[in-house]
Amino acid sequence: MNLLRQAWAWLDDRMGISGLIKPAMTHRVPRSAKWWYVFGSATLMFFCLQVVTGICLATLYAPSAAEAWQSLEYIDRQVPYGWLMRALHGWSSNAMVLMMVVHMGQVFLHATYRFPREMTWILGVVLAGLTLGLAFTGQVMRWDQDAFWGLGIGAAIVDRMPFIGNEMRNAMLGGPIIGGETLTRFFALHVFVLPGLTIVFIGGHLMMVLRKGISEMPVAGQPVIPASYQTEYHARVESTGVPFWPNAASRDMVFCGGILLVVVGIAMWMGPIGPKAFPDPTMIDTNPRPDYPFLWVFGAVSLLPPSTETAVMLIAPIVIGGVLVLLPLIFSAGERAPSKRPLAMVALILTVTSIGVLTWEGYTSPWSPEMDAWSSTPTPPEYLQALTPIEVQGAIVMQYAQCRNCHTLGGAGGLRGPSLDDVATRLTADQLTRQVQQGGGNMPAYGKSLSSAQTEAVVAFLSTRCPNGEQGAVTPGALLPPSKSRRLVR
Numbered sequence: 001m002n003l004l005r006q007a008w009a010w011l012d013d014r015m016g017i018s019g020l021i022k023p024a025m026t027h028r029v030p031r032s033a034k035w036w037y038v039f040g041s042a043t044l045m046f047f048c049l050q051v052v053t054g055i056c057l058a059t060l061y062a063p064s065a066a067e068a069w070q071s072l073e074y075i076d077r078q079v080p081y082g083w084l085m086r087a088l089h090g091w092s093s094n095a096m097v098l099m100m101v102v103h104m105g106q107v108f109l110h111a112t113y114r115f116p117r118e119m120t121w122i123l124g125v126v127l128a129g130l131t132l133g134l135a136f137t138g139q140v141m142r143w144d145q146d147a148f149w150g151l152g153i154g155a156a157i158v159d160r161m162p163f164i165g166n167e168m169r170n171a172m173l174g175g176p177i178i179g180g181e182t183l184t185r186f187f188a189l190h191v192f193v194l195p196g197l198t199i200v201f202i203g204g205h206l207m208m209v210l211r212k213g214i215s216e217m218p219v220a221g222q223p224v225i226p227a228s229y230q231t232e233y234h235a236r237v238e239s240t241g242v243p244f245w246p247n248a249a250s251r252d253m254v255f256c257g258g259i260l261l262v263v264v265g266i267a268m269w270m271g272p273i274g275p276k277a278f279p280d281p282t283m284i285d286t287n288p289r290p291d292y293p294f295l296w297v298f299g300a301v302s303l304l305p306p307s308t309e310t311a312v313m314l315i316a317p318i319v320i321g322g323v324l325v326l327l328p329l330i331f332s333a334g335e336r337a338p339s340k341r342p343l344a345m346v347a348l349i350l351t352v353t354s355i356g357v358l359t360w361e362g363y364t365s366p367w368s369p370e371m372d373a374w375s376s377t378p379t380p381p382e383y384l385q386a387l388t389p390i391e392v393q394g395a396i397v398m399q400y401a402q403c404r405n406c407h408t409l410g411g412a413g414g415l416r417g418p419s420l421d422d423v424a425t426r427l428t429a430d431q432l433t434r435q436v437q438q439g440g441g442n443m444p445a446y447g448k449s450l451s452s453a454q455t456e457a458v459v460a461f462l463s464t465r466c467p468n469g470e471q472g473a474v475t476p477g478a479l480l481p482p483s484k485s486r487r488l489v490r
Contacts, residue, residue: 027210028241029248032217036110039103041252042259043131044202046096049260050134051195053089061141063187065180068143072275087267090274093138095263097293100131108327109348111336112215115226118328120208123201125324130198135293137190143183148279149288151178152444153301157313176438177445213237214248218336226333289362296355299362380410387464394461397454401446417443424465432459 012018060079062071075082104124107113113121136154140147155178159169174181213233242248273291290298304312338345379395387395398404406416427435436455439445450458 024206024210025245025249026243027213028237029214029244030216030237031240031242033214033248035251035255036106036217037214037248038252038255039099039106042256043096043099043103045256045260046092046099046263047131047198047202049092050089050096053085053092054191054195056085057089058191063184065143065183068141068183069275069278072142076272083272084267086272087270088264090138090272091263091267091270093135094292095259097131097135099259100128104128105348105352108344109338110215110218111224111331111334111341111344113328113331114224114334114336115328115332116230117208117212117215118332120205120212121328122325123205123208125321127198127201127205128324129321130194130201132293134190134194134198135291137186137194139291140183140186141190142274142276143279144275145277145279146274146288146290148178148444150290150294151182152439155439156443160310160314177447178439179448215336218338220335220337220340222337223335224333292359292363295362296358297362299358299360299365302365303358303361377404377412379404380412383409383464388460390457391461391464394457394459397450398458398461401450401454401458403458406443420462420465422465422467424463425467427462429459429463432462 057075060071060075060082062068072086075086077083079085107121107124136150139150151173155169155173158172159165161168170176172182172185173179174185216233216236289295301309301313335341379399384392384395403420404413406414408415408419409421423432433455435443436450436458437445437447446455
């Protein structure tokens, strides 16, 4: 023990470690800061577990579109305890998101975001976004059917951005379609960029906690008055507060230890999350779902009318993020007790209820494609009359490419995508070609599944889909091609 003390004294003298740790360990916190205040520490603990397990997995994972899925199978089946490492990484990610949401809900409930902790809250909002980004990119790392369809939906959302949607989608996917470059980019995001940013913002968040202190439990009739709050707060903490170590830290350790045991038990019982089937846009036996942090988004999109999807997908995240960032700047003073803030209570209850209901909807809602439509639902015979050979060939290719699983013709087929009965009035031949090859709007890209001749044939057939008397779609500023003037539903 004497040798260890001497070694520590030598190291501390050279590096000043105790000077860095002591302020954090000895800073005083309100005596009332008890079990309501443990969720932030639990979120940090799970992030640390993510880093440790992620480093271990990165030594075995192959970030290649051709090998990623097989490398996960290798880790699960052949690496000793590899399955447990993956299970801990996956389930601790879910636990981190859950603890983050609970922590933010507690801060909102107690109005801890008020003066002088506005920046603490804003940095926490940024950390929430980074946490969701880690969860989404982590799902992509599995490179299975869920990852493929999730990427398709994410790319479709980005593609709908005005003016820069095309460029942003290409930057996201590493090209116009999902391919090997896509996985490489998401691997860099998941392993390097997002964890690095998260560490930086965690440091800023903790610095704000140390500078501005931990808020007391709210008391009705004691509003936050910026002119006098800090002086009164520091006086109360100095007189009645307790050191963080060991008083508050002991509760953090008890809670973190308990919740960690629960997650380890779930990981050992449930095993690793995925990978599911190998990614294939033409696979008919599939029922893709996002991970649970995004199930509520999946449920909301499934209930939205198609005409509102673009506006909601693009505007809602900006509005939600803006409201959360502006919240402490607009409501920096006033009562903190929930009993004195009924509107905040109602808003929190409605938010939690809505997310819960939408999560259940996302979990239970049927997958809208009709997965056997390609084999059991024929193309209406009247749609094949008086067609040219290439147009007939396009109908055949479209049938066997399983387009009918997601699109209806003559009222029959899947409901995942829009009806194709009048598609030629909405999209030109060039736009149809791009849609088939590059995907978008929740549709996967078929650029690598169909040859150029097959794509040309499909587009030729789809160009015949105009209701009687209507003109086919025209590129803005261009004249209607003569070949399109005869495209009528037969």
